[in-house]
Amino acid sequence: MVVMVTRPLWMALFSVCFLSVSALLQRLEHPNKADGSLSLVVIGDWGRKGAYNQSQVATQMGRVGEKINIDFVISTGDNFYEDGLTGIDDPAFESSFSEIYTAKSLQKQWYGVLGNHDYRGDVEAQLNPILQNIDHRWFCQRSFIVDTDIAEFFFVDTTPFVDKYFLEPKDHKYDWREVLPREKYLSNLLKDLEIALRDSISKWKIVVGHHPVRSIGHHGNTEELNRHLLPIFEANNVDMYINGHDHCLEHISSTRSQIQYLTSGGGSKAWKGDIDDNNTDGVKFYYDGQGFMTLELEQNNAKVVYYDIFGNVLHVLNLFKGLHSAI
Numbered sequence: 018m019v020v021m022v023t024r025p026l027w028m029a030l031f032s033v034c035f036l037s038v039s040a041l042l043q044r045l046e047h048p049n050k051a052d053g054s055l056s057l058v059v060i061g062d063w064g065r066k067g068a069y070n071q072s073q074v075a076t077q078m079g080r081v082g083e084k085i086n087i088d089f090v091i092s093t094g095d096n097f098y099e100d101g102l103t104g105i106d107d108p109a110f111e112s113s114f115s116e117i118y119t120a121k122s123l124q125k126q127w128y129g130v131l132g133n134h135d136y137r138g139d140v141e142a143q144l145n146p147i148l149q150n151i152d153h154r155w156f157c158q159r160s161f162i163v164d165t166d167i168a169e170f171f172f173v174d175t176t177p178f179v180d181k182y183f184l185e186p187k188d189h190k191y192d193w194r195e196v197l198p199r200e201k202y203l204s205n206l207l208k209d210l211e212i213a214l215r216d217s218i219s220k221w222k223i224v225v226g227h228h229p230v231r232s233i234g235h236h237g238n239t240e241e242l243n244r245h246l247l248p249i250f251e252a253n254n255v256d257m258y259i260n261g262h263d264h265c266l267e268h269i270s271s272t273r274s275q276i277q278y279l280t281s282g283g284g285s286k287a288w289k290g291d292i293d294d295n296n297t298d299g300v301k302f303y304y305d306g307q308g309f310m311t312l313e314l315e316q317n318n319a320k321v322v323y324y325d326i327f328g329n330v331l332h333v334l335n336l337f338k339g340l341h342s343a344i
């Protein structure tokens with residue numbers, strides 16, 4: 018006997034896919050320390066097989082990571098130069114990641130976003146969980162949330178916001194699978210991010226992306242993010258926006274809200290030598306060389322420290338919750 022189905026299978030599949038496009042961001046839980054605090058290292062713009070001081074930065078990350086007993090590592094993108102990974106079997110995954118960040122304290126979970134250079138390779142390779150069979154630390158998705166009780170981290174895929182990669186791609190080929198049609202991708206992402214930020218009851222709301230909202234370095238502010246993301250951050254009391262892209266270390270305080278703009282893009286090649294003197298509102302610190310950043314969170318205070326490749330402290334930011342003041 019023939020069973021009639023009212024809708025063909027492809028329609029059912031289509032509606033499942035359709036729903037998942039606008040589904041809310043994937044949420045991961047990561048425990049705090051027993052005392053409720055959390056500490057982590059932030060690195061950006063790094064994968065160069067150890068060159069351009071990548072290995073020296075890694076050594077100091079390991080040393081400092083041990084000292085503050087980090088819970089996880091954040092990567093702000095541009096994970097593999099120059100053109101991302103060629104596939105899940107690209108040896109750069111090991112030669113630029115596994116074989117570089119070997120310190121004991123760095124054998125923790127890594128949470129990363131994609132940078133524009135990552136979009137020039139097989140972008141889905143970096144997102145493929147099969148990489149965890151090679152190195153269990155790896156976790157990279159386009160946009161997702163890490164919830165730690167004390168803080169909520171909103172990882173945002175910023176590359177698709179930037180017009181020039183679409184309008185003037187130069188000689189680069191970007192892998193826009195799953196991003197096109199672009200308008201729909203961006204509007205879904207903005208909607209999901211806004212809902213997630215609005216609904217968050219976390220003490221600290223921290224957004225991580227590759228491109229800067231504010232920067233006085235080589236690339237400067239990202240106008241598309243100022244237009245589309247910043248109003249959502251301001252309306253929802255985001256405390257920090259953490260990014261890479263400019264190959265420097267930077268701390269800029271918003272002059273309009275409590276948002277602190279923190280750039281950690283010094284994972285390897287740096288020393289661009291340029292600085293935009295016309296864009297210095299709220300700039301507290303700018304270092305054009307290599308290094309990394311740490312973040313230590315407690316219920317009522319946060320500490321951000323920037324380090325160079327020798328492990329020297331370059332800059333410290335202390336935030337106190339409730340007082341809305343920065344030192």
Ligand SMILES: *[C@@H]1O[C@H](CO)[C@@H](O)[C@H](O)[C@H]1NC(C)=O
Nearest residue numbers: 069070286287288306307326
């Ligand atoms: C490595 O770091 C040192 C110290 O900051 C710097 O002088 C040197 O130029 C860096 N090397 C490269 C290749 O960036």
Ligand SMILES: *[C@@H]1O[C@H](CO)[C@@H](O)[C@H](O)[C@H]1NC(C)=O
Nearest residue numbers: 233237291292293294295296
């Ligand atoms: C800064 O402003 C001055 C005066 O308007 C201009 O001549 C200069 O080119 C600007 N610099 C940058 C980096 O935009």
